[in-house]
Amino acid sequence: EPEVTQTPSHQVTQMGQEVILRCVPISNHLYFYWYRQILGQKVEFLVSFYNNEISEKSEIFDDQFSVERPDGSNFTLKIRSTKLEDSAMYFCASRDTGPGAFFGQGTRLTVV
């Protein structure tokens, strides 16, 4: 069964460093998303991406964040200068024209 794949599963980075979280959405899906879940808190929407551009972003998704679909298969989330409060589980999701969004296993980001 097709699935969304995220790498790495766990990333530890020093405060102020840049990180890139990678996702391979399900082939032929059109809509791509990043969400995050801070430990013990709700899953929060960060950004949606369609037709090679951001279609919606939350207040969390400020200038330190960016997304890119560099080729036909990868979808990346870059955090430019990480802060301690960026520590969270980051989930990538994708969907086709149907209503169901399929999530990856997540990348646990730890900023020290």
Place this chain on the structure above:
Amino acid sequence: GEDVEQSLFLSVREGDSSVINCTYTDSSSTYLYWYKQEPGAGLQLLTYIFSNMDMKQDQRLTVLLNKKDKHLSLRIADTQTGDSAIYFCAERGGGYNKLIFGAGTRLAVHP
């Protein structure tokens, strides 16, 4: 703004039915979802319901939607230990792509 609320914990005996409840505020929700998260894993889409439906059944899962009260429930029949997980309710508003999640209900199944 949009909000989704769930009770945080539910404990049931193996073989009994589980009912997980959710309320939401966005009256323009088009779809409502249930996701399952097992320890250390991602979010698995269990089922979803379109807002003009009031019930959907899929094997052991029954989703009930009361649009007037903005109340969604997930019933799991014959609950098994493998059903132990966190269950997230989510809604998708009209005209938007994003999902708004509840905090999740931790289901514990005991013998």
